[in-house]
Amino acid sequence: MTSDKAFQDFLSEAxxxxxxxxxxxxxxxxxxxxPDLVNDAFxxxxxxxxxxxxxxxxxxxxxxxxxxNLLDSLRLGRVAxxxxxxxxxxxxxxxxxxxxxxxxxxxxxxxxxVDGFVARIxxxxxxxxxxxxxxxxxxxLDPSILSVLSEYEEHRLRxxxxxxxxxxxxxxxxxxxxxxxxxxxxxxxxKPLGEVITYLPTPDSGDGEGIELDVILATDAHHxxxxxxxxxxAEVTELVAGRAPLAAATGARAEEDATLRSVSRTVRxxxxxxxxxxxxxxxxxxxxxxxxxxxxxxxxxGHLELARRLQQESRVLERKLDELQSGILEVRMVPLGQIFxxxxxxxxxxxxxxxxxxxxxxxxxDTELDKLIxxxxxxxxxxxxxxSIDHGIEPTDVRRAAGKDETGTIWVSAQQRGNHVVIEVxxxxxxxxxxxxxxxxxxxRLIDAAQAADLSRRELLxxxxxxxxxxxxRASELxxxxxxxxxxxxxxxxxxxxxxxxxxxxxxTSLIITLPVTLAIIQALIIRAAGRSYAIPLNSVxxxxxxxxGEVKTIERREVLTVxxxxxxxxxxxxxxxxxxxxPTPERMYVVVVGLAQHRLGLVVDDFVGQENIVIKSxxxxxxxxxxxxxxxxxxxxxxxxxxxxAALVEESLxxxxxx
Amino acid sequence: xxxxxxxxxxPVPHRVLLVEDSPAMRSYVxxxxxTDYEIVGVESGFQALQxxxxxxxxxxxxxxxxxxxxxxxLAKFMRSxxxxxxVPLILISTEGSDRDVGRGLELGANxxxxxxxxxxxxxxxxKRFVET
Numbered sequence: 081m082t083s084d085k086a087f088q089d090f091l092s093e094a095x096x097x098x099x100x101x102x103x104x105x106x107x108x109x110x111x112x113x114x115p116d117l118v119n120d121a122f123x124x125x126x127x128x129x130x131x132x133x134x135x136x137x138x139x140x141x142x143x144x145x146x147x148x149n150l151l152d153s154l155r156l157g158r159v160a161x162x163x164x165x166x167x168x169x170x171x172x173x174x175x176x177x178x179x180x181x182x183x184x185x186x187x188x189x190x191x192x193x194v195d196g197f198v199a200r201i202x203x204x205x206x207x208x209x210x211x212x213x214x215x216x217x218x219x220x221l222d223p224s225i226l227s228v229l230s231e232y233e234e235h236r237l238r239x240x241x242x243x244x245x246x247x248x249x250x251x252x253x254x255x256x257x258x259x260x261x262x263x264x265x266x267x268x269x270x271k272p273l274g275e276v277i278t279y280l281p282t283p284d285s286g287d288g289e290g291i292e293l294d295v296i297l298a299t300d301a302h303h304x305x306x307x308x309x310x311x312x313x314a315e316v317t318e319l320v321a322g323r324a325p326l327a328a329a330t331g332a333r334a335e336e337d338a339t340l341r342s343v344s345r346t347v348r349x350x351x352x353x354x355x356x357x358x359x360x361x362x363x364x365x366x367x368x369x370x371x372x373x374x375x376x377x378x379x380x381x382g383h384l385e386l387a388r389r390l391q392q393e394s395r396v397l398e399r400k401l402d403e404l405q406s407g408i409l410e411v412r413m414v415p416l417g418q419i420f421x422x423x424x425x426x427x428x429x430x431x432x433x434x435x436x437x438x439x440x441x442x443x444x445x446d447t448e449l450d451k452l453i454x455x456x457x458x459x460x461x462x463x464x465x466x467x468s469i470d471h472g473i474e475p476t477d478v479r480r481a482a483g484k485d486e487t488g489t490i491w492v493s494a495q496q497r498g499n500h501v502v503i504e505v506x507x508x509x510x511x512x513x514x515x516x517x518x519x520x521x522x523x524x525r526l527i528d529a530a531q532a533a534d535l536s537r538r539e540l541l542x543x544x545x546x547x548x549x550x551x552x553x554r555a556s557e558l559x560x561x562x563x564x565x566x567x568x569x570x571x572x573x574x575x576x577x578x579x580x581x582x583x584x585x586x587x588x589t590s591l592i593i594t595l596p597v598t599l600a601i602i603q604a605l606i607i608r609a610a611g612r613s614y615a616i617p618l619n620s621v622x623x624x625x626x627x628x629x630g631e632v633k634t635i636e637r638r639e640v641l642t643v644x645x646x647x648x649x650x651x652x653x654x655x656x657x658x659x660x661x662x663x664p665t666p667e668r669m670y671v672v673v674v675g676l677a678q679h680r681l682g683l684v685v686d687d688f689v690g691q692e693n694i695v696i697k698s699x700x701x702x703x704x705x706x707x708x709x710x711x712x713x714x715x716x717x718x719x720x721x722x723x724x725x726x727a728a729l730v731e732e733s734l735x736x737x738x739x740x
Numbered sequence: 741x742x743x744x745x746x747x748x749x750x751p752v753p754h755r756v757l758l759v760e761d762s763p764a765m766r767s768y769v770x771x772x773x774x775t776d777y778e779i780v781g782v783e784s785g786f787q788a789l790q791x792x793x794x795x796x797x798x799x800x801x802x803x804x805x806x807x808x809x810x811x812x813x814l815a816k817f818m819r820s821x822x823x824x825x826x827v828p829l830i831l832i833s834t835e836g837s838d839r840d841v842g843r844g845l846e847l848g849a850n851x852x853x854x855x856x857x858x859x860x861x862x863x864x865x866x867k868r869f870v871e872t
Contacts, residue, residue: 086767093764126805127762130834133856134768141856148834227847228816230805230840256790263786263808279809281789283821291789348763 090135091184092348097124097131098176102421105169108161109428115236115275118161121169122151122232128176139194140179146198147172150205156235159208168204170425171197221247221319225280225296233278240275240298247277248306250295252314259291266295269309274299351451354412358601361405362695366714368397405693409598412452416494416503417445419458423492426462430469437487438473444494449501450598453575457503457595460571464505464591465490467565472509472589482586484508499597500619506590512583517543524548536646541581545569573676573727575599576619602696604723606689606715607672610654613721614685615694615713620726622673622680624688629667641671641682648673650682651733653724657708676730683729696723707732753778754870755795759788759802759814760832765855769801769832772859773866785809789817797827798870804833804840812844819848828869832857 101124108117129144147169153159175197182188221237229237241247250270254262263279270276277296296319299306307316371394379387420442431438449457473479473488480486491506514537521527521543527535535543543549547566572579577595596602596619604615605624625643632639632650639650650671654660671682694713710725756773758781760766766781773779777799782791785806792800800818804811811831818824831844834855841852853865 086764086771089767090764093762123805123807126834127765130855131762131764133834134765136856227843228812230810230812230843256793259786259790278813279785280813281785281809281817283817283823 087135088350089348090131091180094128094131094140094176094180097128098173098180099418099421100124101128101176102170102173102425105166105173106421106424109166109170115155115239118151118155119232122148122155125151125172137179137183140176140183143172143175143179143194143198146201150201153205153209155232157239159205162208165204165208167429168201170429172201173425225278225294225319228280229278236275237277237296237298240277245274245298245300246302247319248297248299248303249317249319250297250306250310250314251292251317252295252310253290253292255290263293266293266310266314269311270295270297270306273297273301273306273309349411351412354408357408358405359695359697361401361408362601362714364401364404365693368394368401369715371397405601409450409601412450412598413448414451414454415446415448416454416457416501419454419461420445420492422458423462423465427465427469427490430466431473434469435475436469436473437476438469439487439489441489441491442493443491447494447496447501448597449595453595453597453599456571456575457593460568460593461492461503461505463565463568464593465492468505468507468509468589472507472511474510478510496597499603501595501597503593503595504590505593506588508588511585511587511589512541512544512581513585514540517541521546521549541583544581545579576602576617576727578620578675601693604692604694604713605672606692606721607653607670607683607685608687608689609652609685610659612659613689613715613719614653615692615721615723616672616674616683617696617710617723617726618691620674620676622675625671625673625682627669627671629665629669632669639684643673643682648680648682649733650684651729652684656683656729656732657706674726674730676727679730679734681726681730681733683724694723754798755780756866756870757782757788757791757795757797757800759783759785759800759806759811761803761806765803768859769862772862776863777866777870785811785814788814792818792824799828799830799866800824801830801832801866804831804844811849812840812847815844815847815849830865830869 101121104117104120104124107114108121125144125147129141129148132138132140132144150159150165150168154161154165159165175194179194226234237247250266252262252266267276275298277298280294280296282292282294295314297306301309303316303318310316371390375387375390375394378390424440424442427438427440468490473490474482474484476486479488485508489508491504493506494501494503496502517540518532518535522529522532526543526546526549544565545568547564549564549566569579572593572595575595576599577593580592580594581589582592583589603618605618605621606613606615608614627641632641634640635647639652641648641650648671652665666686670685670688672685672688673680673682675681692715694715696711696713707728708725710723710728712720712722714720753776755778758766758769758779760769760781761783763783766783770779770781780791780795780797782788785802786809788800788802789809791797800814802811802814809817811833815829815831818827818829828850829848830851830853831841831849832853832855833841841854845852850869851865853862
C-alpha cells in the first residue's frame with residue numbers, strides 16, 4: 081500500500097534524522113547543558129518511531145520506542161544525563177545505521193542485537209532514575225496558557241520557575257507574509273535572555289489577515305532588559321503566576337496578504353536521475369561536436385557567412401552546456417562534514433575503549449565531494465582513524481614519559497585542490513617503526529632481504545599497504561575484524577584515488593588521500609597507441625614525459641625507465657591490451673605516468689592527442705570482460721574510443737613484478 | 741450557499757491542509773488521500789497559520805509534536821478564530837503522551853489518530869468529517 085516514493089522519502093528522512101541525532105548528541109557530549117538539545121534528541125527518536133511504525137520497520141520502531149521513553153525521562157528531568165547514558169545513545173545511532181542499511185538493501189532489519197540493546201536502555205533508565213524530590217505544586221498560572229502547554233513545555237515552565245526565573249509574555253503582531261521572518265528575528269532577540277517556553281498564536285481582532293503571537297519567556301532579566309531587547313516590536317508584560325490574563329490584541333499590523341509561499345526550499349533527488357541528466361549532457365556535447373563538423377564543411381564549401389553565424393550559435397551552445405554540466409555536478413556535491421560527524425563519534429568511543437585521551441581536530445568539513453564518493457569514503461576513513469588510535473597514539477604513560485602532551489591529537493583536514501580533494505589524517509603518535517615494517521615484510525615474505533636493501537624510504541613506508549601486511553599482534557575491537565590498510569588502499573583506488581603516507585618516528589604519521597571531486601564526468605587524456613586512440617582518466621595521470629628508446633633499460637625482462645633517480649616500470653599499451661602493432665616502435669617514446677594508490681606505472685604510448693571531458697559508458701558483450709578496459713566514450717565526430725582501466729593495468733603490472 | 745449546477749462544473753475536490761514536519765509522513769498521508777482529496781502540505785505550525793487564510797480548507801490534519809507552534813497551539817488558535825472555528829481538525833501523533841492527546845481534544849480537536857495508522861484507517865476517519 082505504501083508508495084515507493086513514500087518509502088524512499090522515509091529512508092532518506094530517517095537517515096537525516098539519525099545524522100541530526102548524532103550531531104545533537106555530540107553537542108551534548110561537548111558539555112553543553114541545554115534543555116533544547118535533549119528535547120531535539122527526543123524529537124528525533126520520536127519521529128523515527130513514528131516513521132518506522134508507518135513504514136513497517138518493527139525493530140526500528142521498538143528501538144525508537146525505548147529510546148523515546150528514555151529521552152522523555154531525560155527531558156522531563158526524571159533521569160539525569162550521564163556519560164553512560166550518552167554512550168548508549170551513541171551506540172543507538174550506530175544500530176540505527178545498521179538497521180537502515182539492511183532496510184535499504186532490502187534485507188530484513190531483524191538484527192537480534194536490538195533486543196539486547198533495548199533491555200540495556202531500560203536498565204540504564206531505571207538505574208539513572210532520580211527520586212522525585214517533591215510533589216508537584218499546582219501552577220498558579222493563567223489556565224488559558226496552561227491548557228495549551230504540552231507536558232514537556234509545562235515541565236520546562238516549572239523548572240524555570242523553580243530556578244527563580246521570571247515569566248514574561250511578549251506580545252507581537254505579524255502580518256501573514258512576514259511571520260516566518262518576524263518570528264526568526266524575535267527568537268534571535270529573546271534567545272540570549274533565557275528560555276522560550278512556548279509560542280501561542282491567536283487570531284487578531286481585525287480581519288483575520290494577521291496573526292498575534294504570545295511568546296512565553298522565562299528569564300533572569302528584568303522588564304526593561306526584555307523590553308529593550310525586542311525594541312518597539314512587541315509588548316512585554318511580566319506574568320505573575322496566577323494573574324496576567326492573555327489580553328486581547330492591540331498593536332499595528334502591516335498590510336496583509338501574500339501568496340502562499342512554497343513550503344519547502346529543498347527537494348530530494350535520486351542520484352541515478354542525476355546520472356541520467358549527466359549522460360544527456362554528454363550526448364548533447366557530442367551533438368554539438370557534430371554541428372562543429374557541419375560548420376567545417378560549410379566553410380570548406382565557401383558559405384562563409386553561414387559558417388560564421390553557425391559558429392556564433394555553436395559557441396553559445398557550448399557555454400550553456402558547460403554551465404548545465406557544472407550545475408548538475410554541483411547538485412551532486414555534499415560536504416564532507418557528513419562523515420566527519422561520524423568520525424568524532426567513533427574517535428570518542430574507541431579512544432575511551434583503548435584507554436587513551438584523544439582530541440580530534442577537524443577542518444575543511446565544508447569541502448564538497450560527489451555524494452557517491454562521500455558514501456564510499458566513510459569506511460576507509462574510519463579505518464585510517466582507527467589505525468591511528470590503535471597503533472599511532474601511544475598510551476598516556478608512554479606519552480608522558482616521552483615528554484609529549486598526554487592527550488594525543490588526530491587532525492583530519494580536507495581541502496579542494498583543483499579537481500581533487502585532499503584529505504589528510506595526521507596524528508602526533510609514535511610514527512611508523514621502519515625497522516619493524518621491514519622485519520614484518522620479510523617475515524611475511526612480501527619482500528626478500530635483497531629487495532629490502534634497495535627500498536627507498538617512501539617505498540618502505542608504502543609496504544604497509546600490501547595485502548597480508550599487518551603488524552597487529554592482538555585482535556581488538558579497533559582492528560576492525562583483521563582488516564588492514566591494504567583494504568583502505570583498495571577502496572580508495574576504486575574511487576580513482578591515491579593514498580600516500582608520511583611518518584616521522586616519535587612525531588607522528590600522516591595519511592594523505594587524494595580523490596577526484598566527482599566520477600560522473602571526468603577529464604581524460606586522449607592518447608594514441610598502435611594506430612588507435614584511447615582515453616586515460618586524467619585523475620590517475622601524474623605526469624607525461626618523453627624518452628628515447630635508448631633510455632629504456634630491461635631489468636628482469638621488464639622495461640624500466642629511470643626518472644629523477646627513481647625506477648619506473650613501463651607497460652606498452654598495445655601489449656597490455658594484446659593489440660597487434662604494425663611497424664616498429666618509434667625511436668621517440670611518450671610515457672604517461674599513472675598512479676594508483678601508492679603505485680606508479682609508465683604507460684608507453686605513440687602520441688598525446690589532447691584532453692577532453694568524457695562520460696564513461698560501460699561496455700556490454702565480449703569487450704566487457706577485457707581486463708584493462710574500463711569502458712568506452714564517444715568523442716566528437718561519432719568517434720568511439722576505449723577508456724583504459726588504470727587500476728587493472730597497474731594490478732597487472734604488479735602481478736608481473738611478483739612473477740618476475 | 742448556492743447550489744452548484746450539477747453536470748456543468750466538475751465537483752471541486754475537498755481541500756485538506758496537512759501540517760506535519762516530517763516529509764516522509766507527508767508523503768505517506770498524501771499517498772493515502774490524494775486520489776480523493778486535494779492535499780496541501782506544510783511543514784510547521786507557522787506555515788499552517790500562513791496557509792489557512794490563503795485557501796478554503798475543508799479539513800486540517802496536524803501532527804501534535806512540532807517545534808515552535810505545536811498541534812495543541814494550532815488547535816487553540818483555530819478554535820478561537822471566527823473563521824476557522826468550524827473547520828474539522830484531526831490530530832495525529834505517535835502514541836505516547838496521553839496527557840497531550842487529552843489536551844488536544846479538550847482544546848477542540850475533532851479526533852485523534854495514533855501513529856502508526858493504516859491508509860485505510862486514515863481514509864475512514866477523514867470520511868467522517870468530509871464527505872466525498
